[in-house]
Amino acid sequence: xxxxxxxxxxxxxxxxxxxxxxxxxxxxxxxxxxxxxxxxxxxxxxxxxxxxxxxxxxxxxxxxxxxxxxxxxxxxxxxxxxxxxxxxxxxxxxxxxxxxxxxxxxxxxxxxxxxxxxxxxxxxxxxxxxxxxxxxxxxxxxxxxxxxxxxxxxxxxxxxxxxxxxxxxxxxxxxxxxxxxxxxxxxxxxxxxxxxxxxxxxxxxxxxxxxxxxxxxxxxxxxxxxxxxxxxxxxxxxxxxxxxxxxxxxxxxxxxxxxxxxxxxxxxxxxxxxxxxxxxxxxxxxxxxxxxxxxxxxxxxxxxxxxxxxxxxxxxxxxxxxxxxxxxxxxxxxxxxxxxxxxxxxxxxxxxxxxxxxxxxxxxxxxxxxxxxxxxxxxxxxxxxxxxxxxxxxxxxxxxxxxxxxxxxxxxxxxxxxxxxxxxxxxxxxxxxxxxxxxxxxxxxxxxxxxxxxxxxxxxxxxxxxxxxxxxxxxxxxxxxxxxxxxxxxxxxxxxx
Numbered sequence: 001x002x003x004x005x006x007x008x009x010x011x012x013x014x015x016x017x018x019x020x021x022x023x024x025x026x027x028x029x030x031x032x033x034x035x036x037x038x039x040x041x042x043x044x045x046x047x048x049x050x051x052x053x054x055x056x057x058x059x060x061x062x063x064x065x066x067x068x069x070x071x072x073x074x075x076x077x078x079x080x081x082x083x084x085x086x087x088x089x090x091x092x093x094x095x096x097x098x099x100x101x102x103x104x105x106x107x108x109x110x111x112x113x114x115x116x117x118x119x120x121x122x123x124x125x126x127x128x129x130x131x132x133x134x135x136x137x138x139x140x141x142x143x144x145x146x147x148x149x150x151x152x153x154x155x156x157x158x159x160x161x162x163x164x165x166x167x168x169x170x171x172x173x174x175x176x177x178x179x180x181x182x183x184x185x186x187x188x189x190x191x192x193x194x195x196x197x198x199x200x201x202x203x204x205x206x207x208x209x210x211x212x213x214x215x216x217x218x219x220x221x222x223x224x225x226x227x228x229x230x231x232x233x234x235x236x237x238x239x240x241x242x243x244x245x246x247x248x249x250x251x252x253x254x255x256x257x258x259x260x261x262x263x264x265x266x267x268x269x270x271x272x273x274x275x276x277x278x279x280x281x282x283x284x285x286x287x288x289x290x291x292x293x294x295x296x297x298x299x300x301x302x303x304x305x306x307x308x309x310x311x312x313x314x315x316x317x318x319x320x321x322x323x324x325x326x327x328x329x330x331x332x333x334x335x336x337x338x339x340x341x342x343x344x345x346x347x348x349x350x351x352x353x354x355x356x357x358x359x360x361x362x363x364x365x366x367x368x369x370x371x372x373x374x375x376x377x378x379x380x381x382x383x384x385x386x387x388x389x390x391x392x393x394x395x396x397x398x399x400x401x402x403x404x405x406x407x408x409x410x411x412x413x414x415x416x417x418x419x420x421x422x423x424x425x426x427x428x429x430x431x432x433x434x435x436x437x438x439x440x441x442x443x444x445x446x447x448x449x450x451x452x453x454x455x456x457x458x459x460x461x462x463x464x465x466x467x468x469x470x471x472x473x474x475x476x477x478x479x480x481x482x483x484x485x486x487x488x489x490x491x492x493x494x495x496x497x
Contacts (some may be wrong), residue, residue, distance in 0.1 A: 044101030216271030453477025
């Protein structure tokens with residue numbers, strides 16, 4: 001209870017107002033989860049709060065709960081740059097297996113999803129409730145915003161896995177792994193007050209030509225259209241009734257499949273990330289060279305344009321990595337960073353985990369090979385904090401007294417000497433909108449500009465600035481002039497009409 005109160009107090013501060021390649025690299029294990037404060041940080045990405053700390057979720061651990069007594073319901077954690085960790089332990093009524101990570105929204109609260117749990121027992125035969133969307137307010141209070149499977153036969157969806165995204169219109173958009181009109185998966189929109197609209201129900205026909213099963217987040221392009229991916233479905237000639245798809249969907253639900261994987265170009269997609277060139281980049285757990293760990297392949301890195309033009313950038317081999325589960329992270333040096341899990345589709349560990357860098361043109365470099373002491377099986381995307389340092393998690397490993405001597409997972413940092421920068425709570429907005437800027441060393445800031453146009457601003461803390469989108473501003477990079485120098489955003493800020 002004491003840790004929960006401490007976390008709530010810190011979260012309130014956070015939400016104010018809303019080596020192989022080079023010797024210049026440092027890998028540090030910062031946290032070994034112990035079960036009580038969380039266990040197995042799975043797919044959900046970690047994110048940076050306005051206080052500069054790192055936030056995330058674990059799929060189990062924390063307080064015991066029924067019917068998940070032996071594992072716990074999962075936790076929401078906060079970690080400082082030095083590895084000091086505090087956690088909120090979720091209850092069954094709030095939701096358990098919260099694998100989506102957290103979205104810090106523009107209203108000052110954080111939001112996440114849980115795969116199971118919630119008050120609705122009319123799901124899964126009354127055994128497991130079908131998941132929730134929850135809110136963590138600035139005081140640290142967790143409340144349920146939406147309880148899935150409240151509609152007849154779960155047409156509203158069930159088992160949300162992927163992170164939420166806040167759209168241009170201020171609503172949240174997300175996906176479920178099950179439920180919908182055909183009991184496969186859905187794309188949904190939900191208001192902050194909890195009114196949910198199902199935008200698309202997958203698999204109106206067998207095999208699922210439009211895709212099936214979703215674990216990743218949607219991405220909203222600058223034109224307002226969302227892009228996403230399914231793990232399976234699509235090409236019926238691919239094993240397992242499809243190797244996955246990439247699709248786009250408008251905010252009103254107009255759906256188009258833009259790519260169907262065939263195995264050779266990938267199989268079982270991990271998710272998408274958008275580069276500064278406007279293209280989307282991602283990894284697949286399997287596929288590529290099918291002679292690697294035959295017959296399923298070791299995975300690929302790919303790029304795809306919004307138009308659907310697709311390229312395989314790299315096919316993994318046993319020599320450079322196996323089974324990338326996590327998506328890619330676009331860093332401020334213009335490269336993409338990711339990890340390989342080292343596991344095959346049967347859950348067998350066949351290689352060590354790695355951290356790699358790949359250029360947009362496809363040149364891959366292995367940067368780090370994990371040892372057992374570092375943690376095992378990184379499954380969530382890396383985060384580049386505004387300090388320039390990369391952070392990540394491992395599903396297991398670490399404290400071997402935890403989780404039947406397998407370890408409960410870790411949080412690590414990987415410092416490559418990349419330069420500090422600034423980022424945003426939300427990277428788009430209209431003129432006169434108040435926006436949040438994340439960074440460090442903001443005390444004494446003398447100017448904020450958006451693509452060269454000066455903006456009015458308020459320094460809230462050393463790690464957080466509020467600024468107003470100025471009249472006449474156009475889409476471009478934001479710069480902040482501090483006593484120590486000028487910081488530039490890692491991505492453009494999009495000025496909406």
